[in-house]
Amino acid sequence: MNDNTIIEMSGINKQFPLVKAIDDGKFDLRAGEIHSLIGENGAGKSTMMKILYGVYAPDSGDIRVGDSHYKAMDTKKAIELGIGMVHQEFMLAEGLTVLENIILGSEPKKGSRIDFAKAREKVETYSRDYGLEIDLNKKVIDIPVGEAQRVEIIKTLYRGAKILILDEPTAVLTPQETVNLFKILNALKEDGKSVVFISHKLNEVMEISDRITVMRHGKYIDTANKEDVSIPQLAQMMVGRKVFLGAEKRSHEITDTVLSVKDIYVPSEREHSKIRGISLDIHKGEILGIAGIDGNGQKELAEAVSGLRKVERGAVVLNGKEIQNMNPQKIRMAGLSYIPEDRNVRGMNKSFSIKENLVADCFYKKPYSSRGVLNRKKIDNYAADVIKKYDIRPADTDICIANLSGGNAQKVICAREIDGDFDVLIAAQPTRGVDIGSIEVIRKILTETRDKGKAVLLISADLDEILALSDRIAVIYEGRITGVLKADEATDIKLGLLMTGEEIYEKE
Amino acid sequence: MKKNDYIEILLSILAALFIGGIVIFIMGFNPLAAYGELFKGAFQGNFGFGSTLAKFTPLLLTALAFHISTTVSVFNVGVEGSLYLGAMAAAWVGFGLTGVPAVIHVPLCLIAGAAAGGLWALIPAALKVYYNVNEICTTILLNYVAIDITSYMVNFPLSSKSGSPQTPSISDSASLTEFMLPSKANTGLFIAIALFVVLYWMLYHTTMGYRLRSTGANPAFSEYVGINPKREMMAGMFISGALGGIAGAIEVMGVYGCFLDNFSNGIANNGMLVALISRGDIRIIPVMAFFLAILQSGALGMQRYTSLDDSIISAIIALFILFATMQGLFKLKTTFGGPKKHTGLKTGSEK
């Protein structure tokens, strides 16, 4: 054991209701180092650090900080021990000034007044020492994201943090702001502070880290010094393979283009998800898989095509007709079905029954209603058929869909979307949060849809799924397509590179 | 609605009655006898039962009005304002038009009331839908504006100039027949019940109802299936205001025969509370409204025979509602299962 190690987590296990987030996880941190923790979405890196910061308690395992061992942390203790965390979602009160936000909870007092002068002095010291430029008097609602992040960093320093955990800090920053952040992190390192840098952006990680730890599917994979490892190697460790739930691929010919995305620009709340010029063609009878680490614009792409998000520039052409910025229902009627990635938000009405959800897209059409009156009998029959066909449990058409497991709810949504006339199906993260049995059913639905001659746009953060189902694979990174490959040409390494920003263009 | 909810409501009633009973006892009366007089007062004779029915009508309508707005997840506290404006509109059409047969005049007045109430509700609705202005604030404030507008109208342009703050009486052709005299019961009761049935049918058996409920359940999803949440919220609010307006119209046409300044003593607020304790289940609303009507009209009976004044009943009612709005007040060991079906009722500020 290196004498320099100030934090050591071992044997950590954490089970959430539907998924085992951490499976025998470990992590250690040395004094004065910048240590990156990388992995795909769902790898467990955020959870691991939240356990260290006391947001979650592990089911088992040991946390050593300095010379003391802990079974679990709470945030107060973590702060006392000098651990500070900057979350992905900023914990700032918008209407308060920067200074007020920083001192909240640990305000210096002069009698009953807050001693703003003293606070200001202390904060300005940190600001100077580490190059954290902030305007103390502005309200948080008026400052740009990069500055808000610096505020969060000072918050931790103000409470005496010697160990800083940053969760995906560059996700919200422009390239210039990222450069500034790295300057700040180096200044902190120079002062003897330690930094845990959670990220999935390999080029950044290679630039800033001393050591890098990789996690995958909740498990610890490996730790390496930066000098000893290359980006492709990291990519491979990150995306590795597990059980192959493959489907039969048949050789097929590329036929007519049914959906064409032409150089679209789509806005987003997050800087790196803003789509700045994506072009794609999808053909009849093919599954085009969109691979990429979650948060690179997939959601925005799906929503733009389905009409739920504005397309600021460019065009989306379906069957020869331009559909961008049309009302979602009209796009649907033009031949597009969509299985959304967040089914609870965009996929269903949680408080409605199965049958009411099944007819959500057609309740106003015959035979389910006529002249504004719902035909309950027809709706009931349809629901009963679907339940039987896809083995939905519990098998009761009237039951509130909130009582179904994720897998069953997703089956209901899929059933709804593939019923009826459509030419293109967009499936975004269709098997996320779904049990194995339902995964099979859903994947079968997708391939059958393709076999019927329809086009499927499959968006998934699960690379196995993409590889198993797609005929062609396009990779998305920071709102752009970095490359398109035929399925049989796609290797883990190539995909890993594309997913982290390298660009490979095939001649089309 | 979970069975738990039913039990909590029941326990709230019992708790409130129990506390009230203690106070009655301290005052020197037998609580059971007193409650007996209460129920007698609410059911006995034309005056008793008639009063109950008369109070039930506006309570039911305003409760439904509030319920519909929460169906599209808007808190329409402005039903009182719609009530007043609807009443004024109905009164105007009632005394303004003469020589029209009842079969036309009555519906015309009701439509006027509904239109006035509905359009009024569109103001806070638009502010919320397009600019996200908290509808609780705007509707409370606008209530006062509505009351002031009608107060102005009844004291000046539309005044009967008879010394009391009222409009001229409406024609007979605009009146709703009273029955069970000398109570204030009138055929508006049947209108209210009919509207309840229509509303229920609309919500659960028509595409319009589906769209409204879907908007309240999940606006994001509704948007995706082509339902325009903005439009549905406006529609829901319009219906809400319209129901309030009809409630006001009925009071004018069946009870007072004219518009009386400040005639409502918070009718719509009581209706709103009825809707809130029904916890989102529209079928409970008539039951709760009827129960409240019993308490309110029985209070008079209890007062007559026991010399206890009706403030005791008001306090009991208030306590009951207070208990009923709290969740988990009664520690129920067993959870009677059954999936939840209602949409939550949360204030805007809680979001």
Next chain:
Amino acid sequence: MIRNSTSILFAMLACSITQQANILNVGVEGIMLVAAFAAVATSFFTGSWVLAIFAAIIAGVLIALIIAVANIKYKADIFAVGMTVNMLALALTKFANHNILHASGSFTSQDIKPIPDVKVAALSGNAVVDSLFNQYNLMEFIGIILIFVTGYFMYKTVFGLRTRSIGMNQMAALTAGINVVKQKYVVMVISGVLGGLGGAYLSLGYTHMFTENMTNGRGFMGVAAMFFGNMNPVLGWVGCLLFGLLDSVGSQLQAYGIPSQLILMQPYIITVLILSAVLIVRKRKKTKLQSTNAGEA
């Protein structure tokens, strides 16, 4: 005008404090009413207006606690609880008026000791100065002082900062280690104190009697004034003055044939307009931030 607005002032302050913590205290009407009764009853029975003020405060705090427990512990909708408490207050005070004071409608008596006016001897020489400064009730002074005390507390002390942070982002407050539940209770208690003072003023300062439903919407006017001033006590005071001014102007204009109702509704309309304007601006800002600025790409 000052007289009219003072009771609204107390209500506004009571609401502003809780609204900073995102609690819409519409029950302030009920708090004031119960406190008003408690004040009159105590003054009548003990002959001491000081005790009466204490009684009013205690009554106010009790009612505020009922609201607080129902909302914070039992998750009852704050609006429903507030309105219900108002109902309860109306009923309780009516009952107490009948059975404790044996009065119906209003209760007046020579034995009610009112809160005194403040007379500064030195100023009473000059008639003009006297009428400007010497005709004010103690509570009116206290009210004005409280505006600034509240402002100070809200914006300069730890307590105020934490309360405001709860209202803006409860999660941020929680992760900063603040005991949100305790803070909310404290804020409600203070609201009860302020409402209590307002009630005492109403029955022992502005009038010297208790009348059933004497608050008559002043609590809600306080809520409206609070929105007008966007939770800021000083701006809220402007709102109170506006309400008070228009109320007295209204009655005077009646002599000229302008209906008071048209005047009375102005402050409400203005508040709605202000609220809307603020939110429209905010929405425009947000849309701009999310754009890709495709034109410049």
